[in-house]
Amino acid sequence: MQAIELSAPSLDALRAVTLPRPQPGPGQVLVRMRAASLNFIDLAVATGRYPVPRFPLIPVADGAGEVAEIGAGVTEFAVGDRVIPHSKPLWLGGPARAETGSATRGVVLPGSLAEYVLLPASALVPTPAHLSDEAAATLPIAATTAWRGLRAANVRPGSVVALIGTGGVSVFALQLAKAAGATVIITSSSDDKLERAKALGADYTINYRRTPAWDEAVLDITGGNGADLVIETGGTQTFGRSIDAAAIGATVFVIGFVTGATASADLMTIMTRALNVQGNNTGPVSDLRDVARAIAASKIVPAVDKIFGIDEVPQAYGYLAEGGRHFGKIAIAH
Structure with a gap:
C-alpha cells in the first residue's frame, strides 16, 4: 500500500x-x-x-x-x-x-x-x-472536543457561549451551540473570518485587534453577566481574560496554548464566581459517536x-x- x-x-x-x-x-x-x-x-x-x-x-x-x-x-x-x-x-x-x-x-x-x-x-x-x-x-479531535465543552457547561437554549478564534474547535462549538439554542459570541483578528462566523450563526462578533479588552466586550454584550462557557484556546495571552469573561458558575474549557502554555489568573475571580476551569485532551470513542449523531441530526456541515x-x-x-x-x-x- x-x-x-x-x-x-x-x-x-x-x-x-x-x-x-x-x-x-x-x-x-x-x-x-x-x-x-x-x-x-x-x-x-x-x-x-x-x-x-x-x-x-x-x-x-x-x-x-x-x-x-x-x-x-x-x-x-x-x-x-x-x-x-x-x-x-x-x-x-x-x-x-x-x-x-x-x-x-x-x-x-x-x-x-x-x-x-x-x-x-x-x-x-x-x-x-x-x-x-x-x-x-x-470530526475526531475538533468536533469531539467542542462537544465535550458544551456538555461540560450543560449548554442549552438560553446559554451564552464565548469562543476565542476561528480554528476547528471554535467553529465546531459555534455550530453545535447554535443547534442547541445557545447565544454565541466569537472573537477573531479578521473581519472576513467574523463575517464567515456570522454566516454560520454567530450572534455577536468581536475583533480583538480593535478591541483588545474583548472580555469587557463580552460582559457588555451579556449585561454584565458573562458567558456560561468560554472555550479557551489561546493560553498565555487569553487565559486571564477568559476567566474575567465567565459568568457565575460558568465553565472555562481549556484546550489550547496558541500564545504560550504558561498563564496566570485572579484566583479571587475563580473562587467568588465559582468557576469550573476544566482542561481537556479530546474524548473517547463514545463522545465521537455522540457528536457524529448530533451532526447528522442537525445536518451540520x-x-x-x-x-x-x-x-x-x-x-x-x-x-x-x-x-x-x-x-x-x-x-x-x-
Missing part, C-alpha cells in the same frame, strides 16, 4: 513509501482511507514540539474512509460502510487512563496518511450520510477551509503552520 511517512521531526522529512497491506485479525477492520484532516498536534509532531516514541511513523491523527475488509467476529460493520476512526482508538468511554488516552494515531499508532489503516472495530463510528469524506475527517491532495502534504502542513490563515479545518484528500 502507499503511505506518507515522517522519518524525523521536520517538515522536510515527509516522504512517500510503499508498505505491506495490513490484514485484519479477529475484531479488527481494515479501513481504506479516503481523507485526513490536520490538527495542531500533527504540526507539533512534525516539527519536534511533541514527543513521539519513534520514527519513522505514519502521521496525522484524524481521517475518514470506508471498510475494505473485516476480521472474524466483526458484526457491526460491513465492507463498503463509510466510517470515521477515532484518533484515540483504545479510549472507548469513561475517564481517560494512561494506557488508553495516550495511544494516539499519528503519534504512537499509525495515522491517516496511508492507503489502508488497521483498527479495532470498536474504534470506528459511522460517517453521517450528508458529509463528504473530507468533512467527516475533521463542518467548515473546511482548504483541501489539499495527498501529493501536497508538505503544503498542507505549511498552510497550518502559517497560523491565522485558515477558518475551521484543513483537509487532505487521498
